[in-house]
Amino acid sequence: MRPNPTDWIAQASALLKGHLVTQSSDTEPFLTDWRKRYHGNAIGVALPGNTEEVAALVRLCAAHGISIVPQGGNTGLVGGATPDTSGQSDVISMRRMNRIRSIDTRADTITVEAGCILAEIQQAAAHADRLFPLSLAAEGSCSIGGNLSTNAGGTQVLRYGNARAQCLGLEVVTANGDVWDGLRALRKDNTGYDLRDLFIGAEGTLGIITAAVLALQPRPAAQVTALAAIDSLDAALELLSLARAHLGPALTAFEIMSEVSIGVVRAQFADERPPFSPLPAWTVLLESSDTESEVHARERFESLLALAFERGVVQDALVAQSLAQSQAFWRIRERIPEGQAREGANLKHDIALPLAAIPDFAADAGQAIDQVLPGARLVVFGHLGDGNLHYNVAAPPGMAPNDLLAYQAEIATVVNDRVQARAGSISAEHGIGQLKRAELRLRKSPVELAMMQAIKQALDPHNRMNPGKIL
Numbered sequence: 001m002r003p004n005p006t007d008w009i010a011q012a013s014a015l016l017k018g019h020l021v022t023q024s025s026d027t028e029p030f031l032t033d034w035r036k037r038y039h040g041n042a043i044g045v046a047l048p049g050n051t052e053e054v055a056a057l058v059r060l061c062a063a064h065g066i067s068i069v070p071q072g073g074n075t076g077l078v079g080g081a082t083p084d085t086s087g088q089s090d091v092i093s094m095r096r097m098n099r100i101r102s103i104d105t106r107a108d109t110i111t112v113e114a115g116c117i118l119a120e121i122q123q124a125a126a127h128a129d130r131l132f133p134l135s136l137a138a139e140g141s142c143s144i145g146g147n148l149s150t151n152a153g154g155t156q157v158l159r160y161g162n163a164r165a166q167c168l169g170l171e172v173v174t175a176n177g178d179v180w181d182g183l184r185a186l187r188k189d190n191t192g193y194d195l196r197d198l199f200i201g202a203e204g205t206l207g208i209i210t211a212a213v214l215a216l217q218p219r220p221a222a223q224v225t226a227l228a229a230i231d232s233l234d235a236a237l238e239l240l241s242l243a244r245a246h247l248g249p250a251l252t253a254f255e256i257m258s259e260v261s262i263g264v265v266r267a268q269f270a271d272e273r274p275p276f277s278p279l280p281a282w283t284v285l286l287e288s289s290d291t292e293s294e295v296h297a298r299e300r301f302e303s304l305l306a307l308a309f310e311r312g313v314v315q316d317a318l319v320a321q322s323l324a325q326s327q328a329f330w331r332i333r334e335r336i337p338e339g340q341a342r343e344g345a346n347l348k349h350d351i352a353l354p355l356a357a358i359p360d361f362a363a364d365a366g367q368a369i370d371q372v373l374p375g376a377r378l379v380v381f382g383h384l385g386d387g388n389l390h391y392n393v394a395a396p397p398g399m400a401p402n403d404l405l406a407y408q409a410e411i412a413t414v415v416n417d418r419v420q421a422r423a424g425s426i427s428a429e430h431g432i433g434q435l436k437r438a439e440l441r442l443r444k445s446p447v448e449l450a451m452m453q454a455i456k457q458a459l460d461p462h463n464r465m466n467p468g469k470i471l
């Protein structure tokens with residue numbers, strides 16, 4: 001059925017008490033992705049205020065044959081929240097559904113609406129003397145609904161796991177417009193298929209997450225951050241192994257940045273000073289979260305670094321002496337994606353590999369990329385502790401960044417072939433969206449693809465939920 005825009009707009013606007021945006025000047029920010037790589041059209045952007053409105057809207061869309069693109073903070077990096085260009089979809093922005101419903105410090109849980117901004121959930125947890133550990137550079141704008149729908153990772157996965165591991169229960173509006181109340185705060189629930197886990201990481205293709213129960217953690221007594229100068233990926237892995245053995249669960253972050261990545265930050269942010277001079281091939285950012293005290297945290301950390309120096313694993317190291325210095329260390333890491341966006345077009349590969357395979361992969365892929373595009377700059381950084389690299393490629397000096405896009409497919413094949421050959425993943429934490437949809441078909445086995453199709457068909461038989469994404 002072709003949608004009748006006039007009827008739908010009138011009914012949706014009445015249902016949402018006017019919270020429907022249709023003017024192109026107002027819809028524009030919802031129709032372009034963060035990287036400005038995708039631009040779509042929509043019949044309207046709906047901003048429901050509660051779960052019942054979401055459910056009624058989904059039923060209205062179904063009645064009019066309109067497909068739905070859920071959107072949170074629109075910080076996704078694979079075009080998952082951007083509609084296609086047909087103008088036949090309704091973007092459902094969850095940003096008005098931003099209430100913290102409850103917090104339970106006995107059970108250590110927080111119940112939030114899907115549009116809550118991640119940083120606000122972290123703050124609410126801190127007010128209750130608890131930690132909500134999911135943390136990523138987009139935390140000031142991304143929403144928990146988007147985090148769960150992409151199963152976001154971030155900087156604390158090493159210790160606390162990704163978004164899935166933080167979630168106990170969900171409330172979801174299904175593709176039929178029914179409300180599934182799965183807001184259970186249980187740590188154990190083996191009553192058949194795990195529906196919650198189906199919606200986590202589904203990128204809005206199976207239903208709309210409207211609320212979630214999240215697990216909270218004790219707040220650490222102290223956090224200490226350090227930067228270490230390293231000359232090879234092998235040495236970085238040795239440092240990781242030492243840090244794990246020495247700090248145990250206190251090791252909460254182990255991030256890596258290549259010399260080129262820090263160069264991008266220096267070039268794009270005038271106030272940024274290099275941590276080491278000259279810059280080493282690799283800089284590792286380590287963080288330890290200690291349950292005892294600052295003194296204990298520093299002692300453990302300093303003895304780890306002393307051991308690493310003794311074994312020749314680390315060439316230089318800086319331990320943050322204040323919160324401000326620690327934030328300055330993190331800022332370098334967090335500015336890399338923004339620095340790359342300021343530079344212009346770049347080719348992103350968010351990959352996961354078995355740890356032991358990383359040095360060989362990097363050498364092999366680096367050589368092969370240089371053959372395809374001599375002088376290409378490798379902006380490699382990421383969550384090394386999780387085996388997750390952002391293996392990004394920037395234009396060689398002198399080449400206009402946009403000309404790089406002509407190499408996108410060929411370079412993606414070079415990278416993904418090498419990831420697949422080492423039993424890795426072509427999307428560690430950003431998801432598939434539209435960016436990696438074709439690649440997914442090449443990389444998943446027919447058995448996996450058939451099971452995914454069957455799930456989609458069962459839960460969204462009319463393909464109304466975020467069509468053109470993932471599958």
Ligand SMILES: Cc1cc2nc3c(=O)[nH]c(=O)nc-3n(C[C@H](O)[C@H](O)[C@H](O)COP(=O)(O)OP(=O)(O)OC[C@H]3O[C@@H](n4cnc5c(N)ncnc54)[C@H](O)[C@@H]3O)c2cc1C
Pocket residue numbers: 034069070071072073074075076077079080081094114115135136137138141142143144145146147148149150151152153154155203204205207208209210337338429430433466469
């Ligand atoms: C500077 C920067 C740094 C980043 N760092 C990281 C990082 O370290 N780790 C990481 O994992 N990601 C990272 N990201 C990617 C991004 O922030 C995450 O994917 C985030 O989880 C997306 O949340 P969002 O609310 O912005 O979702 P959106 O971009 O709005 O949507 C993402 C996907 O989820 C779907 N969706 C959104 N809300 C819902 C809902 N309520 N119900 C159903 N589906 C929904 C959308 O349809 C879309 O497919 C980064 C992004 C930026 C810009």
